[in-house]
Amino acid sequence: MIEVRELVGVGIGSGVVVGPVLHVSRQAASAPADTPSTIGADAELARAREALASVSAQLRERAAGADESTRDVLEAQALMTDDPALLDSVTVKLGAGVTAEKAVSDAFAEFAAMLADAGEYFAERAADLHDLADRAVAALQGRSTELVIDPGHPYVLVARDLAPADTAVLDLDRVLAFVTSEGGPTSHTAILARQRGIVAIVGAPGVEGLADGTQVIVDAERGRVFADPDAAELADAESRIAARAAAADVPAGPGALADGTPVKLLANLGKPGEAAEAVRLGAEGVGLFRTEFLFLDRLTTAPTVADQQESYREVLAAFPGKRVVVRLLDAGADKPLAFLNPGEEENPALGRRGLRALRATASVLADQLTALAAAQAQTEAELWVMAPMVATVEETAFVTRAIHDVGIRTAGVMVEIPSVALIADRVLSRTDFASIGTNDLTQYTMAADRQLGSVAALQDPWHPAVLRLVKEVGAAGAALGKPVGVCGEAAADPLLAVVLAGLGVTSLSMSPTALADVRVSLARYSLDDAAAIAEAALAADEAADARQAARAAADTITAGR
Amino acid sequence: MERTVTIASGHGLHARPAKLFTQAVAASGHKVTIGRPGGSPVNAASILGIIAAGFENGDEVVLDVEGDESERVLGELSEFLTTDHDEAAG
Structure with a gap:
């Protein structure tokens, strides 16, 4: 060792x-030996069927107890194990007189190679197949397929x-x-x-x-x-x-830097039911309420104004006197809707998504704003509304006016497209606030598809190019006295949160479970400290270097006390 | 009985839509194949075959259904393929 x-x-x-x-x-499966079967093809096929069925049953059992996204993955894996084409391949291989172990292992390998050939996108599925093959061979050899023996x-x-x-x-x-x-x-x-x-x-x-x-x-x-x-x-x-x-035991106060500079700590919510947990974990409000859940299960028609109003009211009612930032429907790209999206775009992330789709379907925008204004009138929360995927000053002016026109006082835009970050001064002069969506801003700055594993290394919000865009927006907000928030994974990174504050960001919105760590981290540094840490990160060439430089700057500051 | 339809899902027939489609085929109890016009068809109940075939958004595919209620099944599966099933959070 x-x-x-x-x-x-x-x-x-x-x-x-x-x-x-x-x-x-798992104990690595010994590669099945190339020894001939001693029991004949029919008996081997029965063994293979039994092993595959047991693996599939185990996956389905786990799927039943898993959360939604895990369930989808496990159910797909169970289907792959049950696949009729896989069994056909196993049957053919057994005809050559090999053992079930060898036939099953080779059949999975054959399909894995086929998927690997289909491109990077499928590399992950190919890895799934290796895992499934391992489980099936383990079942045939009578070994445990359990990952952990509880110590x-x-x-x-x-x-x-x-x-x-x-x-x-x-x-x-x-x-x-x-x-x-x-x-x-x-x-x-x-x-x-x-x-x-x-x-x-x-x-x-x-x-x-x-x-x-x-x-x-x-x-x-x-x-x-x-x-x-x-x-x-x-x-x-x-x-x-x-x-x-x-620190976690102390009742959560408002988020602030060591010198008292407030940095509002808000929650990202995707459904009204998540509001109570966010309050319990000390959220000072909601920085991003996604409204897609209301729309995604519908294939052809939008929900009614009354349905929407009730859902918005439920969230707003959980935060009396506090800020709740609602994002208008962000359809398109990874979440297309039949009634909004044409569905024939070569490049949906660069297509008619977000505000572009809303403008093309005026009734959906009008209904959503009407429902939001009505929900506001029923509750004590401070409702802010923002538009996703804004690229120009004209779009900013359009949506700000549309939001104000229904009686909602605070209107803003998401900064996800580099164009609006670069001219943030002009954009912010036409609206009330900006909220930076770091996941999309990184995707568009680095030209790296968020959903593509092969370019995942580029999808890092620590990249100095992304940080420089954040700085533009922060500086414009400070100059104009307009709030600039960040919602996205970046806000949940305790050190990056300090960097963002140092770049002029005034609120951070994240998964509620991340709030405590970010609150503690912010409280360690003054605004001057945060600015110095941000400068160190900005001066780096690469995302990893920026992270290290910020860490080193932060450690120097705390060591000097 | 066969019909040519255009795949509507944003990311083609991968991942979740592929899972839902093969489940629908298996539930139909009919023998179903899917393939590109002029190409060799694959068993539509095979999630591995379908994923490996790499059907993309906008691709034309030929659906072929054999069985007692092939017309009804063909109609249902065609509707599935011409509907967008991709959805993701956040």
Whole structure:
């Protein structure tokens, strides 16, 4: 075993934990031998059928208990295991006198190769097939297909990466932290860690070299794993863990920097039912209420004004006296609607989506604004309304007037397209506020499809080009006295949140589970500190360098006290 | 009985739409194939075959249904393919 002391990866959140390492990889399936079958093709086929059926049944069982997106993935995997074409292929191979293990393994490999040939887009599905083949062969060999043998104590889970089928069966209460050698900030492991508030470091090569039982400090804030820590390191970790716990116990006050500069901490919501949890976790309001849920289940017609009004009222009623920013329907690209989108675009992310689609279907825009204004009249919340996918000053003026005309006082635009960030001074002079959608702003700045795994490395909001655009918007907001918010994954990154504040952002909106970490992080730095940390990030060449430079600047500031 | 239709889903017949389609085919109890005009058809109950065929938004495909109620099944499956099923959060 190589002596590894410190490993570097991408930290998710800002937690710190100490615990023993446990590797969780299935016992690798020994490649099925090329020995001839001794029981004949018919008996082998019966074994293959039974094994595939047991894998499929297990996947379906897990799907039933999983959240919606995981369920879709697991159900698709079950269908692949049941696939008639797969069984045909197995049958043909068995005709040559091989064992069921060999036939099943080869049949999956054949389909995996076919998918790999179909392009990058399918690489992930091909990985699914390798996993399924492994499970089926394990079933044939009578081995367990379970990922983890519960060690009976809390542990730091170390793996190459985790698949939805794996995490669906984990007892997460035992997991102190995830550390994976592969995967990035958008991997399944990272998403699960954020959702469940579990400390995680992803993309930390070398972690496979740590022996089971090794004591480690997992420091997500610094993106570091320390193996066999000495007493001083342990004491430091324990004191940070205690400080974090204490901070989480304090009733959540309004978000602010160390010098008292307020930075409003708001929640991103996708459904009215999520409001109560956001309030409980200390949200000062809502920075992004997505309205697509009202529309997505409908194929041909828009919901009525009355239906919409009731949903909006439900959210607004949860935040009396507080700000609730509602985003107008953002249809198109990854969420097309039959009644708004033509569906024949070569390049939907650059097509008639967002405000462009709303303007083309005036009745949908008019109904939504009418319902919002009516819901506002029934509640005490401070309703702000903003438009998605705004590219020009003319669009800004149009939608601001449309929102004001129905009696909603505060109108704004999303900054997702670089054009409006570059002329933010002119855009903000025509509207009341701006909210930066960092996911789309990064996609459009880097010309990297958010949904395409092969270009995921470019989809990093730390890129200095993205930060410079944020700076333009922040400076314009400060000059004109208009609020500038950020909603998107970037706001939930505790260190990036400080950078954003340093660039002039006045509110941050995120998944409610991220609020506590961001609140603690902001409280450590003054506005001047934040500006200095932001400068360090802006001066970098690459996203990873910007993250490191900001970390170093922040550590220098706290060390100097 | 066959019919030529145009795929409407934004991202073609992959992922979730492919899953829903093969489920609908299996539920129909009929023998169904799908393929490009002039190309070799694949078993429409095979999610692997369909994903590997890489049907994209706007592609024309030939649906062929054999069975007792082929007209009804063909109608339902055609409607499925000409409806946009892609949806995602956020």
